[in-house]
Amino acid sequence: MSYIIPVGIVTGIGLLAGAILTVADKFMGVKMDETAAKVLAALPGANCGACGFAGCQDYANTLAKDEEHVIKANLCTPGGDSVAMEVSSILGVEFEGASSQFAIMKCSGSQDRTNYAMDYKGHQTCKANKLFYRGRGACEMACLGFGDCVNVCEYGAIRIENGLAVINKNRCVGCGLCAKACPNALIEIVPEKTRVVVGCSSIDTGKDTRQICSIGCIACKLCEKTCKFDAIHVIDNHAVIDYTKCKNCTLCAKKCPTNVIHVFPKPVNAAKQKAKPVVAEPSQEEASVQ
C-alpha cells in the first residue's frame, strides 16, 4: 500500500491548486467585457491594424468601452460590409456601410520611363537599398522595385511589373500594410470612390525630373489652375490631391502635359469582390515559444 501516499499527495496538491485558482478567479477575476468578446469574435482576426488600433483585440475593447459610440463601428476595411454590419448590430448602432478604401501607387517610374543610377547587388529589399545612398533609382523617390510591399500584402494584391509595384484594386482591402512597408512612402490609402491618382512623388525640380523620368510630374501647376474645387496642389515639386475635396471630374488628368495623373475607369458593378485574408498562422515567435 506504499503507493497511497504519493498518489494522495499529487491528487491533493492538484485539487488544492484547482480550488485556490477557482476561489481566486471568483474573488479577483476580471470579467472580460461581453460586448468586447462578441465584437472580437465578429472581427476577422487578421490583426492588420487597418482600423488604426493595435490589432483586433484593441479595437474590440475600445469599441466596447466607448459608450457614446464616438468611435465608428465600420473601421474594419478587410472585413467589409458584413463585419461592419455585425459589429454595428452588437453595439446597437446604425449600420453605416464599411468605410471601404484601397491603396494607390504614387510612382509611375517603370523601367522604360526611368533608369537605375546604380547596379545594386546588395540585400534585395527596398529597405536595405534605400539605406544605400538614397536607393538605386535615378529619381530619389522612385519605386525601388524589390517588392517589400508585395511581401507584406496578405491578399496578393501587389505585383512588381517592369521594376514598378502595381496594385490590383479589386484584390486590395485597404489594410495599409504596404503603405507602412514602402521606404519612399509611395503608397497611400484612399477612399473607395477615388478615381484620380497622381502617379508621381518626385521632389526634384521640373527640369531635373524631365532628365531622369519621362513621365514624372514637372510641377507646371496646370492641374492646380484647372481644378475648380481647389483639390489639387503642387507641393514639394509634385501634384498632390486632397481627396476630401476631389470630385473625380478628371479635368486635371486631361490637362496634364506628362500624363502622370491617372484615372481609374468608372466602377461598372458596385458590388466589389473582397478577397479573403490568408488564414493567419501563429507567427514563428508564438509557435516556437510554446
Add this chain to the structure above:
Amino acid sequence: MQDMLIILFSAILVNNFVLVKFLGICPFLGVSKKLDSAVGMSFAVIFVMVLATAVTYPIHMGLLVPLQIGYLQTIIFILVIAALVQLVEIALKKYVPALHQSLGVYLPLITTNCAVLGVTILNIDESYTYIQSLVNSFGAGVGFLLAMVLFSGIRQRIENNNFPAAFKGIPSVLIAASIVSLAFMGFSGVIDGLFGL
C-alpha cells in the same frame, strides 16, 4: 555575504542558464527578435523563477523529503508552478493592470518553461539553503535577461544580412547562438578571480 555574491554572479555569468546550461532555448530563439519583447519576457522569467523557488523549496523540504517521495519532485513542481503562474496572472490582472499589460503575454508562455523548472530542481540538487536558492534563482533570471538582450542585438544584425538560402532564418540564428555560447564559456574562471579564491 560573499557566498551570496558568488552564487549570484556564477548564476549570471558562469552557469548562465541559456548559454551554458542550454535551458530555456525555446524563448531564447523565439522572443529574442525584438529588444523590447526580449526584455519583457526576461523580467517575467526573473519574476516567475524567484516566485517558483519561494514556493517549491518549502514543498520539497517540508513534504517530499519527510515522506520520502523525492521522486515525485518533477511532477509536483510542474503542477505547483503552473498553478502559481495562473494565480499570479489573475492577481496581476486585478490589482496591477499596467504590469499585466506588459508581462501578461509572456506569463502563460513560461508556465512550464524548462528554465523555470530547471532552476527549482537545481536549487535542491545543489543543496542550497532557502535564501541561497532565492539568490540563485534571481541570478539565473538576470542571466537569462543578459543572454536575451545580447542576443536580440545580434539578431537585428543577422536580419539585415544577406545569407545563402540554406542559412536563412533559424540556421543562421543557431550558429550565432553557438558562438555567443562559446563566448560565455570564457567566463568559467572569472568567479575565482573576482573574489580572490
